[in-house]
Amino acid sequence: MAIQLDLSDIGTRESRLGSITGYAGDLKDLARRSECGTLRGCSRCFSQSSTCLSACALSQLSGIRDVAVVHHGPAGCSTTGTQSFRVTKQVAKKRGIENHTVYIGTDMDENDTIFGAGEKLADIVRTTYRRYHPQAIFVASSCAAGVIGEDIDSIVDDLREEIPVPIAPVHCEGFKSRIWATGFDISDHAVLTSIVEPPKEKRNTINFKNFYESARPEIIKIFAEFGVKPVFLYANATVDELRHMSEARATVCICGTLGNYLGTALEQEYGVPYVRSINPLGVTGFETWLRAIGKAIGEEEKVAAYIARERAIYLPKIEEVKKELRGLRCVIGMGPGYTFEVSRVLQELGMEVAWGAAWHYDKQYDNGKVPPSMDYLLKHGQNFKASVADQQNFEVLNILNREQPDLYLSRHPGSTVWAIKQGFPALFVADEYMIFGYKGTLDFAYEVLNAIRNRSFEKNLAAHVKLPYTKWWYDQNVDALLEHPKGDTGADQQAAGEA
Ligand code: SF4
Structure with a gap:
């Protein structure tokens, strides 16, 4: 089904992709059932606690440089995305850049869950803008906000008339999906619907979706050999870089689970080729991934030369x-x-x-x-x-x-x-x-x-x-x-x- 960027919310992975969280068997059976349409997830008569999808959605968004995440929920829920928020700031320090992103919770209490807290949320967003001047604001919901039907879409619509930076609703109520990776798609959807602009000119860049950019210097060096510049997403990316994602020569990712929604949407909406490949892990993965990138940007020969040179250095050591x-x-x-x-x-x-x-x-x-x-x-x-x-x-x-x-x-x-x-x-x-x-x-x-x-x-x-x-x-x-x-x-x- 096509990705619908005219809607503010998206379907869960369960409903969009038929994804499951309960199965035991083997790889071939899993594939056979997927292909013939009989794969249905099992439930459990006992289950330990799991992860909230808000953690994935908000950790992605709060990594973006100089934005504000306003999480509308109880204080406990608001902590879910803060771990990655902290790590991203540490990475920024290491890179020698400043990241002034703020992460704010509305601290919903019992009164709010009975009488609603829409006005309070709007006031907090206004104060956040006045105080921190973020480049974009993400207004995220929680289970509590979802259960009482807080209309964050309308609140955000009204605020758009007052605040001159992109504001996006982020529908990340934890109860809507057992699959926390749905949160990655929700964060992509918020960025795509509020920040990304239609292309004006082609840029010599590749959108690179990853988590914490630890191989940043190495990847910049590799891509320079092919004549392109990676733009790492979303940790420490600027709002301006996100705005121009539609102008890139291709989109790649370190992990398909993380990057699939963004890559597919940019391809569908703006014709940016999404490199669908196995991940660059191991020799086969790395070479397959590089060749797919080379094909997408028309630099197959340069990629082949890089592979031949590096193979000679590393393959004997790996074999040993x-x-x-x-x-x-x-x-x-x-x-x-x-x-x-x-x-x-x-x-x-x-x-x-x-x-x-x-x-x-x-x-x-x-x-x-x-x-x-x-x-x-x-x-x-x-x-x-x-x-x-x-x-x-x-x-x-x-x-x-x-x-x-x-x-x-x-x-x-x-x-x-x-x-x-x-x-x-x-x-x-x-x-x-x-x-x-x-x-x-x-x-x-x-x-x-x-x-x-x-x-x-x-x-x-x-x-x-x-x-x-x-x-x-x-x-x-x-x-x-x-x-x-x-x-x-x-x-x-x-x-x-x-x-
Ligand atoms: S949003 Fe829901 S699932 Fe997530 S932490 Fe809060 S109560 Fe738990």
Whole structure:
């Protein structure tokens, strides 16, 4: 379905893309069910807490330079996006730039939830503009604002007549989706509908959607060889850079889950090619991604020359370290944008994927196609046991106990620590650039070696920690707690889970 930029709100990933948060089986079954339309998410009779989509939406928006985020909700909800807001400011300091973005909560209380707080919200937005002079203002809702039907669209419409900078409503009520990545799409929608302008002239830039720009100098250098300049989004991007995104030569991203909505919308509305590729992780991912960029901007020869030169430097070193990794068994727990990418890299390095747990699964992206990472694995005949759960750690521990892997890899610290308490070496793949390019792949291979060579920390910790899980739970198949939709026996899934 086409992206609708004339609407102020968007559908959730569940409704737009058929995304799910409950499944256990294997990769091939997951793909088959997606293709023939029978994939329906299972629910759980027990569920641990998860993440609010506001955190994704507001962390993205509050990274933009010199804007204001006004979150209309109780104080507890308003803290959800503040962690990334802080990190972005630290990154700004490191880069030697100033980021004056402010993050404000309206502190809704009981009275507000009964009588409404529209006037209070409007006054806070006016005061925010007067006091901080932001370049744009994002007015975000919360569950409480959504439940009482606070009309932030009308409030924002009225404020537009008084305040001379872009103001956008951000419909990020946490209850609307179990998939926190919906928040990424919501933030893109707010930027696209309030800041991005139609193109006036083509620029020699590439929109680069990422999280924290840690590989910024390296990427600027690589892109300079192809004659283009990356514009990193959204952390520390200026409102002026966002305004001109429609004039770029292409849009690329470090992770399809993060960048798909923005890339598809810019392509649909302004004809900016969106580079749909597997992520630049591992050798295959990096080369495939670079070649796709080269094709999009018509610089295939320069890309080929870069690849040939860098291969000669790094491939012999990677081949050498691979000898020590061969045969290691791994379990992965990450968002789908990384689970199905890192699994490819692990196999490229000679390791075995015992189980891939994805925090959600998009059976398609906004262009109606299967995500490139999944498409790649299936086209190359790969299969492994897989599950989908919105970071339900109790399921991860069951899987780890069953699989007894050599290593657990996660992109979420709240998950990694449990594996360590269970006695398994774990690698926290926090930085999105940890496996980026040839050098990143080589460094990552050494990180794996470091994690598995010295096991004393995990062993000591496990010996002194009493986990709350009983033998009964460890004996269960993770499929046991999933409630299959009516008419779906989950037979394939059970068979795969028991295999
Ligand atoms: S899910 Fe709702 S109540 Fe919970 S933090 Fe998010 S907005 Fe607040």
